Amino acid sequence: MFYEPSITPHQNTHTLNPNESKHILRVLRKQVGDSIKITNGLGDAFEAKIIAVKSKQCQINIISHFYEKPLPYQLHIGIAPPKSADRFEFFLEKATELGISEISPLICKNSERKRLNFSRCEKIIQSAMKQSLRLYMPKLNPIISFEEFVKIKFDNYTKLIAHCENDKKHPIRDKINQADKFCVLIGPEGDFSLSEIETAINLNFSPISLGNKRLRTETVAITVCQALALLKY
Structure with a gap:
């Protein structure tokens, strides 16, 4: 599968x-007359044939078109990237494979990573989409402060927060069964601060539980993606 937005x-x-x-011609050594599959990341898939090569670019003829409906839910995760870039990139790859809709990197009080290589992150998302044969490209937003993010109006979204404090929390399955649009907050390796948790709850983010074990940031995010994939698809 190739990506042409x-x-x-x-x-x-x-x-x-x-x-x-370049990938088609130099890496895969495709030639005029060969068939390829393409997506625009908006739900469309195309069967096409290479008809010419000009200025090192492939010209194609579209043979057939298929449209795939979006997943029956939308998932927007606001996540504080871990200190390790590899671990955040692992999350991007797996979340894309599992059908995440939107990702917003957060800067929290305890954040250890406040910058991202967005070009590299977008390439990882694109590659994961193509390899998993997904037809929808997740949206990666610019990095934003926790305070700014929680004040965004998420109309018709169920707003959730995963944190490590011993407060009353709802099992994630209970919240998943009640809606089809979700915004989930996931904190840094040092967790959200108490003031951030309080702010989120005051803005109608409901605390959720993913079990009785403490998980890494990227593991929490992937678990949320998988929970929705299993229970809502």
Whole structure:
């Protein structure tokens, strides 16, 4: 599967972007007459045939088109990236495979990582989407402070927060069964501060439990993605 964000169902021919063209021609050594599959990350899949190569870019003829409906739920995770870039990239890959809709990196009081290589992150998401044959590209938002994020109006969303304090929490399955649009807060390795937890709860984020064990940041996020994939799909 290849990714071409500008392709639409209304076209008969299209010229692929330089990056995908390079991969098709130099890495996979595809030639004129070969068939390929393409998605625009918006639910559309295309069966196409290479008809020409000009200026190192593939020109294709679209043979057939298929549209896949979105998942029956939407998941937006606000997550404080771990100190290890590898662990955050692992989360991006697995969350994409599991069907996450949107990701917002957060800067919290206890955050150890406050910068991201967005170009690399987007490439990881794109690669995971193609390899898992997903037809929807998750949206990766710019990094934002916790305080700004929790004040966003998430209309019609069930708002949840996963934290490690011994407060009263709802089993995640109970909250998942009640809605189809979710915004979930996941804190840094040092967890949310008490003031952040209080702020979130005052803004109608409900605390949730994922069990009685303490999990890494990226593990919590992947567990949430998997829970929705199993219980809502």
